[in-house]
Amino acid sequence: MGKPKVVLGVSGGIAAYKACELLRLLTESGHEVRVVPTAASLNFVGEATWAALSGNPASTEVWETVHEVPHVRIGQSADLVVVAPATADMLAKAAHGLADDLLTNTLLTARCPVVFAPAMHTEMWEHPATQENVATLRRRGALVIEPAVGRLTGKDTGKGRLPDPAEIYEVCRRVLARGVSEPDLAGRHVVISAGGTREPLDPVRFLGNRSSGKQGYALARTAVARGARVTLVAANTALADPAGADVVRVGTAVQLREAVLKAAADADVVVMAAAVADFRPAEYAGGKIKKKDGQDPAPVALVRNPDVLAEISADRAGPGQVVVGFAAETDDVLANGRAKLLRKGCDLLVVNEVGESRTFGSEENEAVILASEGSEVQVPYGPKEALAEAIWDQVAVRLQSRRA
């Protein structure tokens, strides 16, 4: 099998320089990349850079090497087209099927998955014209990644930044691995909690747990690549923001509950992958707790935290909402999992066996997905991303049947 063929479209925005990094990541991971810049984008990054980094010519117009019919051939033979950055103008042209240069022609002839990574000023992104163009492209099966929030050109900040090239690369890798052009979670809002809560005892100490957040982040990344709008409620994680996800940072179980309930109000799916502390200290000491000579430490009294999964399951935003929980068990894994599924009232419970070196912080996981109607799907030991895809497969089936 030859190398996967990727077309990297670059349109005329200042973020064009970040596409150099995306190109490197693609070529270094074994992809054959053809860069198709727009004429405007050459004001930011020149043709020589694209040709040198990709090892292929980088033309902007259909009039070069006409005998090779590049305006048809490049799109037809691609396994993936990614446009990064995609300007407001590029989104408008793509939505309306204009074909006045090599990139827009390529977009019309491509039959493979197409990913747009928009970057522009907040006003341009929020303008109804742009939003309608984005909706049109998504309706037709393209994956349009939500821009990140942060520093824009000049001094202003807001939504419109090109996500980190490494994270755009992650989306491309997953879309290529799936190999299907229709993102099956398109139009769905999914809420994922990730990480582990910390319950403060005093300003410097907390009760916490060993969750890294990697499984929740893998769920967020795979959901973006399958077209979902993703809200990621992240508790004390130190991982890069997934491209396209709206990341809400929280610390404690009570904060996590508030953020999840708020986002869940219009969500199609809620996945509780976070390790939420069941208890918190009854008292918070405003100053650091000091040891006292000759005295035993005072016992720490705990109170129960709200059970977010049980609450979301019992009080769903709509009859079609799918709720997924996780269970980490050390003994009688399946029996405990079944009992927990019933107790929590969710649709799916992902049960994994945990121990000192298993699961926490690792890149891999093994699990059984238990369903409320009795089915069990065994997911063999492998990357957390594979488990995430298996979970979305189960969720997608349920979303389909509830819509039907």
Ligand code: CTP
């Ligand atoms: N969970 C939650 N709120 C809590 C505790 C847990 O939403 N206060 C969610 C977790 O995100 C996970 C699931 O519930 O999806 C299972 O958590 P777990 O701590 O294993 O369940 P418990 O009910 O605490 O069961 P046990 O203490 O018996 O293991």
